[in-house]
Amino acid sequence: MQRKSLDVWVGLFVVLGVAALMFLALKAGNMSSLSFNKTYEITAKFDNIGSLRPQAAVKASGVVVGRVASITFDDKSYQALVTLNMEGSYQFPKDSSAKILTAGLLGEQYVGIEAGGDTSNLAAGDKIARTQSATVLEDLINQFIYSKAADGKESSK
Amino acid sequence: MIGNWLERLGAWVRDYVESIGYGTRTFFTMLGVSPGLLRRPRLIVEQLHFIGNHSLLVISLSGLFVGMVLGLQGYYTLTKYGSEQAVGLLVALGLTRELGPVITALLFAGRAGTSLTAEIGLMKAGEQLSAMEMMAVNPIQRVLAPRFWAGVLAVPVLASIFTAVGIFGGYIVAVKLIGIDEGAFWSQMQGGVDVWKDVFNGFIKSVVFGIAITFIALYQGYEARPTPEDVAGATTRTVVISSLMIWWLDFMLTALMFSK
Numbered sequence: 281m282q283r284k285s286l287d288v289w290v291g292l293f294v295v296l297g298v299a300a301l302m303f304l305a306l307k308a309g310n311m312s313s314l315s316f317n318k319t320y321e322i323t324a325k326f327d328n329i330g331s332l333r334p335q336a337a338v339k340a341s342g343v344v345v346g347r348v349a350s351i352t353f354d355d356k357s358y359q360a361l362v363t364l365n366m367e368g369s370y371q372f373p374k375d376s377s378a379k380i381l382t383a384g385l386l387g388e389q390y391v392g393i394e395a396g397g398d399t400s401n402l403a404a405g406d407k408i409a410r411t412q413s414a415t416v417l418e419d420l421i422n423q424f425i426y427s428k429a430a431d432g433k434e435s436s437k
Numbered sequence: 438m439i440g441n442w443l444e445r446l447g448a449w450v451r452d453y454v455e456s457i458g459y460g461t462r463t464f465f466t467m468l469g470v471s472p473g474l475l476r477r478p479r480l481i482v483e484q485l486h487f488i489g490n491h492s493l494l495v496i497s498l499s500g501l502f503v504g505m506v507l508g509l510q511g512y513y514t515l516t517k518y519g520s521e522q523a524v525g526l527l528v529a530l531g532l533t534r535e536l537g538p539v540i541t542a543l544l545f546a547g548r549a550g551t552s553l554t555a556e557i558g559l560m561k562a563g564e565q566l567s568a569m570e571m572m573a574v575n576p577i578q579r580v581l582a583p584r585f586w587a588g589v590l591a592v593p594v595l596a597s598i599f600t601a602v603g604i605f606g607g608y609i610v611a612v613k614l615i616g617i618d619e620g621a622f623w624s625q626m627q628g629g630v631d632v633w634k635d636v637f638n639g640f641i642k643s644v645v646f647g648i649a650i651t652f653i654a655l656y657q658g659y660e661a662r663p664t665p666e667d668v669a670g671a672t673t674r675t676v677v678i679s680s681l682m683i684w685w686l687d688f689m690l691t692a693l694m695f696s697k
Contacts, residue, residue: 283479290486293493297594300601301640307623308529308604309632335631 318368320404321349324378324391325359330414332380332389338364339381340393345370348391364391366402373398379412389414460656463577467585467652470578474586480579484587488549492595495548496541500532500599503540504606507531511607512615521615525622526629528607533630533639534695537600539687542646545592546679550654553584554675557658558668566659581655588651589644596643638694645686650679 329351338346346366354361366372375396382389393408402408474481511527557580560566566576604626611617630636654675661671 286486287482289490290482293485293490294590294594296493297597300594300597301636303601304533304597304604304636305632308533308626309630309636310627 319346319365320368320402322364322366322402322404322406322408324362324364324408324411325354325357326362326378326380326411326413327359328413328416329360329362330380330382330389330416332362332391332414336388337390338366338393339390340370340372340395345393362391371401372396374400374402374406375410376402376408377410377412378408380414382415456660459660463581463656463659464652467577467582467655470575471582471586473578474582480583481586481590484584485591488545488553488584488587489591489594492545492548492591493598496544496595496599497602499540499544500537500602501606503536503599504528504532504603504608505610507536507603508607508610508615512611512617522617522621523625524611524617525604525607525626528611529604529626529630530635532600532603532607533635535639535687535691537603538596538639538642538646539683541596541599541643542592542650542683543680545588545595545647546650546654546676546683549588549591550650550675550679551672553588553651553654554658554661554672555668557581557584557655558661558663558671561659561661562663562665562668564663581659584655585651588654589647592647592650593640593643596646597640600639634695638690641694642687642690645690646683649682649686653679653682 332348332351334348334350336348337344338348346364349363349365351363352361353359364378372393373396375398377394377396379392379394380389381392396410507528508524511524512521515521515524515527557566560580566580569576569579608622612619612622657671657675657678658668661667
């Protein structure tokens with residue numbers, strides 16, 4: 281009898297541990313958002329990716345439709361080559377465009393897809409031709425300062 | 438004078454190398470006789486109850502309070518930058534990557550490691566280990582190996598419970614007491630915690646700590662001289678050596694795991 285109750289307690293201990301791990305994986309981690317659906321790979325070239333990172337979201341109209349698989353540098357065209365893993369259940373026209381957007385003012389960067397009007401869809405291995413680079417804050421500030429300086433010159437004339 | 442000094446240095450180095458060699462040999466002997474334990478798994482279950490279940494209370498209470506303190510401190514700092522909703526992410530990353538495995542290991546060394554050392558040291562002082570050898574029972578297989586495997590199993594389980602309870606503690610403080618939006622708390626956490634990079638690596642850490650602490654505790658007890666003073670000293674050494682070992686291993690593992 282005593283042996284049995286000891287087994288029960290040890291069993292409970294192990295079950296608690298496994299439950300804690302499941303909690304960490306599902307509730308705290310991103311296991312629940314991992315999808316085992318089929319994905320297809322497409323690529324896009326950007327002049328500047330800003331601080332985009334692998335595993336960043338690919339969104340269309342704000343809905344996550346894929347993830348950034350890898351980012352490499354293409355030394356033929358001197359552009360960043362971004363590979364996107366798109367979820368198989370979402371299809372986009374061939375002339376869709378991709379741009380790198382920022383969540384909030386200084387938040388994480390993600391790839392936004394805007395659907396085009398072509399009748400045939402993007403397939404695995406296709407390339408998105410029309411892309412727009414990340415907005416770099418320093419460039420914006422520079423532009424702002426130059427335009428202010430130009431304004432100042434005109435008004436002083 | 439210098440000759441005397443040299444002699445002592447030499448003796449110290451020789452002792453040191455000898456103890457490393459002896460420890461390694463004991464470790465592999467213990468692994469070698471472990472398959473025999475499969476015929477008597479009850480030995481491991483008994484030890485698991487002794488060092489696992491009995492550590493549960495101190496581990497979960499500590500986890501709860503560490504999580505609550507992290508939640509409070511994280512909130513105080515993050516609120517200066519207006520991003521207090523990231524407190525869930527801060528608590529979860531801190532616990533899964535570092536605090537969960539490390540604090541569990543330190544508590545385990547104090548709670549269970551010491552009792553293992555004292556138990557085996559007293560067995561040796563009472564000549565129970567020698568008596569076993571006389572009866573052709575291998576004390577490494579009968580006494581050390583079940584305790585070792587129980588410790589290696591218990592630490593990851595305890596660390597997982599510590600981390601889970603800690604996140605719950607952070608949730609209580611951040612959401613229930615301070616009033617951070619519950620949805621933002623969990624979604625920020627899920628957005629930033631990676632199952633393989635954070636949760637699984639933390640788990641690996643706790644397995645490594647479990648192996649190190651349990652073996653240090655067992656070895657210190659097994660090698661203690663059979664006197665009351667040295668059994669007491671061995672218990673202290675267990676805590677000191679395993680704590681230092683935990684910090685060192687943690688640094689090495691962190692450098693390896695999160696370097697990219």
